Amino acid sequence: MHGIVVSADTGRHTVTLSGGGRLTYGALLAATGSTPRVFPLVPAASERILQLHTIDDAVRLCDQLGEEERKRTITVIGAGFVGAETASFLADRGARVHLVSRPAVPMSFALGRQIAQRVAELHHAHVDTRFGQEVLSIEEGPASVVTTLSGGRALESDLVIVALGTTADSAWLTGDTRGIAVDPHLRAVRYQHLYAAGSISVHSTGRGHRYRIDHWDDALTQGIHAAKALLHDFGSAPTLAPTNP
Numbered sequence: 001m002h003g004i005v006v007s008a009d010t011g012r013h014t015v016t017l018s019g020g021g022r023l024t025y026g027a028l029l030a031a032t033g034s035t036p037r038v039f040p041l042v043p044a045a046s047e048r049i050l051q052l053h054t055i056d057d058a059v060r061l062c063d064q065l066g067e068e069e070r071k072r073t074i075t076v077i078g079a080g081f082v083g084a085e086t087a088s089f090l091a092d093r094g095a096r097v098h099l100v101s102r103p104a105v106p107m108s109f110a111l112g113r114q115i116a117q118r119v120a121e122l123h124h125a126h127v128d129t130r131f132g133q134e135v136l137s138i139e140e141g142p143a144s145v146v147t148t149l150s151g152g153r154a155l156e157s158d159l160v161i162v163a164l165g166t167t168a169d170s171a172w173l174t175g176d177t178r179g180i181a182v183d184p185h186l187r188a189v190r191y192q193h194l195y196a197a198g199s200i201s202v203h204s205t206g207r208g209h210r211y212r213i214d215h216w217d218d219a220l221t222q223g224i225h226a227a228k229a230l231l232h233d234f235g236s237a238p239t240l241a242p243t244n245p
Contacts, residue, residue: 008173010191027193027230030173030180031223034166034199034214039077041138042162048145049138052082052163064159072096075147075157077135079106083163084119087127097127098155100147104132130155166214168200178202179212186226187233195230197222 003017014024036053043049050061065072072095076087079101087099108116123129134150138160147155168179180196181189182203188194196202198219199212213222 006172010173010194013193025193027195027234029195029197029223029226029230030170030188030200031197031219031226032169032172032200033219034212035169035177037164037167039162039164041135043140046140048140048158049160049162052086052161053166061161072159073157074098075100075145075155075160076163077147077160078163078165079103079123079129079131080110080163080165081107082165083161084123086161086163087123091127098130098147098157099123099127100130100133100135100149100155102132102134106131166199168202168212170200181210185229186222187229193233195226197226 003019003021005015006018008015008028010028012024013026013028014022015028016022036051039051042051047064050064051057052061072090074090074095075098076083076090077100079087079099083099083101084106087097091097105113105116105120107119110116111119120129120131130149130151130153133153135147136150137146137148139146139148144156144158145160147157147160149155167177169177170179171177174180179200179202180191180194182196182201183189186195186197186201188196199214201222202210202212204210
């Protein structure tokens with residue numbers, strides 16, 4: 001039986017496939033990753049307003065830039081890891097870059113206030129930062145794109161790159177995109193015989209802080225550890241060593 005899993009019943013331990021078939025599982029390892037955070041102001045198809053999350057997005061962006069980065073004015077919306085690195089790269093290549101972020105100090109949640117403040121200072125020195133402002137509209141004209149911010153400024157650019165992070169691809173399993181809470185061995189906290197690895201999994205610190213790790217290297221290592229935990233629980237692997245994701 002073949003098909004894409006479209007939903008799961010964790011009580012009955014079944015998954016439903018796109019073709020209508022249903023499978024019963026003894027254990028389920030969820031590793032469906034994440035999806036780009038939806039930004040309603042981005043049109044469905046545009047040559048100058050590009051979302052950046054997947055390798056296909058990156059190839060499309062490179063095709064748009066060609067060898068002309070240094071002649072371009074580019075607005076990057078989102079100053080997380082992807083947006084910040086993209087802005088820095090393009091600025092180093094000679095482009096004029098506007099970096100827009102709703103938080104006044106981007107990445108303070110991930111890096112802590114002190115480090116995030118230092119990163120923000122580095123951005124201030126190299127790109128046109130518009131931190132602490134929301135995007136009110138994005139309008140594509142014949143020759144440029146105009147991004148209007150809550151501070152009243154309108155940024156005109158050749159390209160707009162949207163990099164607003166991700167949500168967990170867990171709606172098919174739980175009905176929402178908050179991910180799967182797991183223990184240190186990647187066993188689901190709320191569901192029996194369910195394991196989660198990669199950016200779909202949600203971890204907790206000793207103080208109750210919840211977080212996801214949206215990185216390919218971590219997804220690879222978590223997949224291995226989740227498989228070992230599953231095999232251990234079903235009597236096919238030795239005792240697990242303590243670990244922290």
